[in-house]
């Protein structure tokens with residue numbers, strides 16, 4: 221089995237797109253893995269992924285298919301990553317965070333709050349000889365530099381690689397979190413520190 225899962229997700233047309241008549245849809249569902257795309261010359265192309273999430277897909281489905289296996293592996297010390305890629309307005313933030321990571325709308329909440337809960341649920345120690353600690357770091361690559369979103373004075377963190385520990389960010393802030401609420405509060409602080417973000421307010 222591949223260690224990489226690649227999915228496509230389509231978001232519903234926004235009310236603005238509907239208002240402007242920009243909401244004609246050029247893709248058609250074939251099945252849960254395949255869709256067809258018609259370009260402006262009416263030429264048809266067929267694409268397949270591990271899973272295609274169409275516009276009615278639920279956040280919970282995306283979590284279950286894409287992130288839950290990574291959460292399970294993480295608890296067994298296997299590294300995992302979720303990457304979103306797409307043009308502006310495609311739905312990356314919605315998929316990752318939902319309407320906001322502190323918002324607890326059960327249906328709409330995104331991958332981040334679900335992953336946080338999933339990790340803490342999986343850590344509930346059934347075996348008392350086991351001890352876990354959960355630490356968060358958060359960085360942003362901005363203007364070719366790695367900035368620490370938990371300590372903005374660290375604005376040029378180096379990326380190193382070690383044979384035994386893999387990719388490292390020496391000196392990056394690590395915050396120990398004890399429960400999901402504390403983890404989400406901490407992540408929300410990091411998100412607010414991003415230089416590029418839809419909710420950045422300059423005073």
Ligand SMILES: Nc1ncnc2c1ncn2[C@@H]1O[C@H](COP(=O)(O)OP(=O)(O)OP(=O)(O)O)[C@@H](O)[C@H]1O
Nearest residue numbers: 230231232306307308309310311312313314315418
């Ligand atoms: N699956 C979805 N269901 C409902 N609304 C969605 C969905 N995906 C995205 N949206 C809405 O579409 C809009 C754009 O989404 P979003 O902000 O997540 O895009 P983005 O890819 O993060 O854009 P940018 O790169 O500009 O930050 C938002 O208003 C969001 O709420």
